[in-house]
Amino acid sequence: MNASASSSATPALHMVGVRKVYRVGDEEVVALDHADLTVAADEIVALVGPSGSGKTTLCSIAGGILSATAGSVVVGGEEISGYNDRQLTTFRQNQVGFVFQTVNLVPFLTARENLLVVDEMGRREGKPARARADRLLEELGLADRAQNLPGQLSGGQKQRVAIGRSLMNEPGLVLFDEPTSALDTELGAHVMELIRTEMKARGTSAIVVTHDERITEYCDRTVRITDGVLEA
Amino acid sequence: MKLALRELLRRPGRFVTATVILTLIAVLLMFLGGLLDGLIRNSTGAVEAQDADALVFSDTSQASFLRSRIEPETRTTIETELGVETGGLGVVLLGARVPGNGPRDLANVAVWGYELAPSGVPAPPGPGEAWADEVLEADGVSVGDRLLVGPARIPVTVVGWVENTSYNGQAGLWTGVDTWRSVLTANRPDAALDTGVFQSLVIRRGDRDLGGVSVPDAVESLFDGEVVALTVREAIEEIPGVTEQRGTFNQILGVTVVIALVVIALFFALLTVERTALYGVLKAIGARSRTIFAGLVVQAVVVTLVASAVAGLAVVVLDLVIPPGSIPLSISATRIITSVVLLLVAAVIGCAFSLRRVLKVDPASALGSSQ
Numbered sequence: 329m330n331a332s333a334s335s336s337a338t339p340a341l342h343m344v345g346v347r348k349v350y351r352v353g354d355e356e357v358v359a360l361d362h363a364d365l366t367v368a369a370d371e372i373v374a375l376v377g378p379s380g381s382g383k384t385t386l387c388s389i390a391g392g393i394l395s396a397t398a399g400s401v402v403v404g405g406e407e408i409s410g411y412n413d414r415q416l417t418t419f420r421q422n423q424v425g426f427v428f429q430t431v432n433l434v435p436f437l438t439a440r441e442n443l444l445v446v447d448e449m450g451r452r453e454g455k456p457a458r459a460r461a462d463r464l465l466e467e468l469g470l471a472d473r474a475q476n477l478p479g480q481l482s483g484g485q486k487q488r489v490a491i492g493r494s495l496m497n498e499p500g501l502v503l504f505d506e507p508t509s510a511l512d513t514e515l516g517a518h519v520m521e522l523i524r525t526e527m528k529a530r531g532t533s534a535i536v537v538t539h540d541e542r543i544t545e546y547c548d549r550t551v552r553i554t555d556g557v558l559e560a
Numbered sequence: 561m562k563l564a565l566r567e568l569l570r571r572p573g574r575f576v577t578a579t580v581i582l583t584l585i586a587v588l589l590m591f592l593g594g595l596l597d598g599l600i601r602n603s604t605g606a607v608e609a610q611d612a613d614a615l616v617f618s619d620t621s622q623a624s625f626l627r628s629r630i631e632p633e634t635r636t637t638i639e640t641e642l643g644v645e646t647g648g649l650g651v652v653l654l655g656a657r658v659p660g661n662g663p664r665d666l667a668n669v670a671v672w673g674y675e676l677a678p679s680g681v682p683a684p685p686g687p688g689e690a691w692a693d694e695v696l697e698a699d700g701v702s703v704g705d706r707l708l709v710g711p712a713r714i715p716v717t718v719v720g721w722v723e724n725t726s727y728n729g730q731a732g733l734w735t736g737v738d739t740w741r742s743v744l745t746a747n748r749p750d751a752a753l754d755t756g757v758f759q760s761l762v763i764r765r766g767d768r769d770l771g772g773v774s775v776p777d778a779v780e781s782l783f784d785g786e787v788v789a790l791t792v793r794e795a796i797e798e799i800p801g802v803t804e805q806r807g808t809f810n811q812i813l814g815v816t817v818v819i820a821l822v823v824i825a826l827f828f829a830l831l832t833v834e835r836t837a838l839y840g841v842l843k844a845i846g847a848r849s850r851t852i853f854a855g856l857v858v859q860a861v862v863v864t865l866v867a868s869a870v871a872g873l874a875v876v877v878l879d880l881v882i883p884p885g886s887i888p889l890s891i892s893a894t895r896i897i898t899s900v901v902l903l904l905v906a907a908v909i910g911c912a913f914s915l916r917r918v919l920k921v922d923p924a925s926a927l928g929s930s931q
C-alpha cells in the first residue's frame with residue numbers, strides 16, 4: 329500500500345495484516361483477511377465492495393468498535409490492537425468519528441442536542457463543545473434546523489446532523505459507512521461534497537464506504553474489497 | 561444525565577405506567593405505615609408521653625401498670641439513695657358516660673393519676689377534674705362536660721384537651737392522684753391501692769450524677785430484684801400487642817417495598833431492552849456503561865420521587881379528610897420520609913438488575929444495516 333504522496337506526517341490509519349473472524353456457533357466466518365491499509369493524514373479513501381465483503385467490519389476495526397482477531401491497527405500513531413474495552417471507549421471518545429450505515433440519531437433530541445450528546449457522553453467540555461456544535465450546524469446549513477427533532481428533518485438533513493455528530497470530538501479519522509445509501513443521487517452528491525469540504529477544511533482523514541462508483545469521484549483514492557480481501 | 565432527563569420530559573408517556581403503579585405502591589406504603597403509627601400511638605401514647613428517665617414497676621408485673629404495685633418505702637429508698645425526682649403514676653381502664661349520649665354509648669377512657677406531668681400535659685388539675693385526650697371529641701365530649709366514670713359513675717369534669725395520650729386504645733383522662741385513687745377504689749375495689757401506693761413511678765434524674773450508670777440500672781441496683789426499671793422505649797415495647805403489631809406491619813411494609821423493587825426492576829429492564837440500539841450508538845460514540853447506567857438510575861429516581869410526591873400529598877389529604885377517632889391514621893413527616901427513602905433504595909436496587917444488560921450492549925450493534 330502506498331502512502332499518499334501529499335503527506336509525510338503520521339498516517340491517520342495504518343493497518344497491517346488485519347484479520348477478523350466471526351464465530352457463529354461452530355462455524356467461522358472470515359470477514360477480513362490480511363488487510364493492509366494506510367490512510368494518510370488529510371486523505372479521503374473510498375472503500376468499495378459488494379455486500380458482505382467486509383466493509384463495515386474494516387471500519388469498525390479502524391474505529392475501535394471491534395477488535396481484530398490478528399494484526400496491527402495504528403490510528404493517529406496510537407496502537408489500538410491490544411486495547412481492552414475501557415481503553416477502546418476512551419479512544420473512540422477522542423480519536424474517531426462515525427457516520428453509521430443507518431442514521432442513528434437519538435429520536436427525542438433536537439439536531440443541536442444530538443451533536444452535544446457526544447460531549448455529554450464523552451469529554452464533558454461544556455461551553456467549547458456548544459460553540460463547536462453551533463459552528464458545525466452553521467457549516468452544514470442546519471442553523472435554522474438546530475431545534476428540530478430528527479422526526480422533523482428530511483433524510484438529507486438527518487445525514488448532515490450525523491456528519492456533524494461525527495465531527496464533534498474533533499477526530500483525526502472519520503468513518504462513513506454508506507453515508508448516501510438512503511439518499512437520491514442528487515442529494516447523495518450534495519452530501520458527498522459537504523463531506524469533502526468539511527474533511528479538507530479540517531485536515532481530517534476519512535474512509536467512505538460505498539456501493540456507488542459515482543461517490544468515489546469525491547475521494548482521493550479508491551480501495552476495493554472482495555470477500556474480506558483488499559486490493560488497491 | 562441530561563439525556564435521561566430530556567427523555568423523561570419529552571417522552572413522558574413511556575414512564576406513565578411505572579409512575580402510576582409506583583404512586584399506588586407509595587400510597588399503600590405510607591397509608592399502612594400511618595396506620596401502624598396510629599395504632600401504636602393509640603395503645604402507647606400515654607407511656608410515650610412520659611417525661612421520664614425510668615419507669616419503675618414491681619417485678620411480677622411484667623411491666624403492666626394494672627398488675628404492678630409500688631410501696632411508699634420503695635419510693636423513699638430510690639429518692640434517698642439516688643437523690644432523683646420521683647412521681648407516682650397509676651391508671652385504670654373504664655367506660656365513661658358522656659352527657660347527651662345514651663347510657664350504653666360509653667366512651668373508653670384510661671384514667672391516669674400522675675404527679676409529674678408528661679410532655680404535652682399540664683400539671684395535675686384540681687380534684688374531680690381531668691385533662692382529656694382530644695380523641696374524646698369523637699365521642700361528643702367537650703370542655704366543661706362532666707363524665708361519669710365507670711360503673712360507680714364517679715364524676716370527672718373535663719377542663720382542657722391534650723393530644724396523643726391514649727393507652728390500650730382508650731382515651732387518656734389525666735387527673736390528680738387522689739381523683740384517680742377514688743375512681744379506682746370505687747370502680748375496681750379488688751385493685752384498690754392505699755394512699756401512697758402507686759402502680760408505677762416516674763423517675764427523673766434531673767442533673768444528678770449517677771456515675772455513668774443508666775437510671776434504670778441505678779434503680780434496680782438498689783433492690784434485690786423486687787422492682788423492674790425500664791426506659792420509656794422499653795416500657796412501650798412491654799405493652800401487650802405492640803411488638804406483635806409492629807412486627808406484622810413491618811412485614812407487610814417490607815413486602816410492599818419488595819413489590820416496588822420488582823416493579824422498577826421489570827420496568828427498567830424492559831426499557832433497557834428497548835433501548836439496546838440507542839445504547840449501542842451511545843457506546844460507539846464513546847459513552848461508558850457507567851454513564852448510561854447513571855442515566856437509568858436518574859430516571860428511576862425521578863419516577864420514584866414523582867410517585868412519592870403524589871402519594872405523600874394523597875395521604876396527607878386523606879389524613880385531613882378522615883375524621884379523628886374513626887381510623888387510627890397518623891401521618892407524620894418521619895413516616896413519609898422513611899417511605900420515600902425505602903422506595904428510593906428499592907429504585908436503585910431495581911435498576912441494578914439492568915446493569916448487566918447495559919454492560920453487555922455491544923457498540924458494534926450501532927453498525928451494519930440492522931437497526
Ligand SMILES: Nc1ncnc2c1ncn2[C@@H]1O[C@H](COP(=O)(O)OP(=O)(O)OP(=O)(O)O)[C@@H](O)[C@H]1O
Nearest residue numbers: 350352357359378379380381382383384385386928
Ligand atoms: N456480528 C457478526 N457475526 C457473524 N458474522 C458477521 C457479523 N458481522 C458481519 N458478519 C459477516 O462478515 C462478513 C462481512 O460483513 P460486513 O458487515 O463487514 O459486510 P459489508 O461489506 O459491510 O456488507 P454491506 O454492504 O451489506 O453492509 C459477512 O459475511 C457477514 O455475514
Ligand SMILES: [Mg+2]
Nearest residue numbers: 383384429928
Ligand atoms: Mg456494511
